[in-house]
Amino acid sequence: MPAKSDIVFFKNxxxxxxNVSLITCKLCGRLYDATRGKICSQCLDELDELYPRVRExxxxxxxxxxxxxxxxxxMDVDILRMQSLVDLGYLDRDVPGISGADxxxxxxxxxxxxxxxxxxxxxxxxxxxxxxxARMYGxxxxxTGKKK
Numbered sequence: 001m002p003a004k005s006d007i008v009f010f011k012n013x014x015x016x017x018x019n020v021s022l023i024t025c026k027l028c029g030r031l032y033d034a035t036r037g038k039i040c041s042q043c044l045d046e047l048d049e050l051y052p053r054v055r056e057x058x059x060x061x062x063x064x065x066x067x068x069x070x071x072x073x074x075m076d077v078d079i080l081r082m083q084s085l086v087d088l089g090y091l092d093r094d095v096p097g098i099s100g101a102d103x104x105x106x107x108x109x110x111x112x113x114x115x116x117x118x119x120x121x122x123x124x125x126x127x128x129x130x131x132x133x134a135r136m137y138g139x140x141x142x143x144t145g146k147k148k
Contacts, residue, residue, distance in 0.1 A: 046081070
């Protein structure tokens with residue numbers, strides 16, 4: 001029996017003249033056509049039904065900070081299903097103050113300051129070169145050719 005993450009190819013089984021590749025669902029372990037991702041359509045339907053309940057639970061407990069583990073435990077839901085909601089984009093992990101969102105904002109600000117600094121430096125260099133007499137590259141490198 002293949003492992004849960006194995007892809008099984010059936011060369012004799014064709015769908016519209018094309019070989020069908022089957023994959024096991026990462027939530028329930030059923031084989032299904034691999035064209036829809038890593039979760040079968042039945043589990044996707046279950047996640048669609050679960051999401052409004054999770055959203056309502058989070059709204060009712062809005063002052064509480066949840067992790068995937070604690071939310072799954074509090075709602076008595078399988079942690080894989082809760083993590084799948086996060087992976088599929090139903091739930092967002094990056095809430096301010098949690099999961100490094102503040103750290104990411106700080107890094108972006110630091111990069112912005114570095115960019116401003118390099119732009120100021122290059123602007124100063126450009127002004128200095130403009131202050132020199134406008135000479136061509138050859139004149140700068142080899143001189144003007146006039147003898148003194």
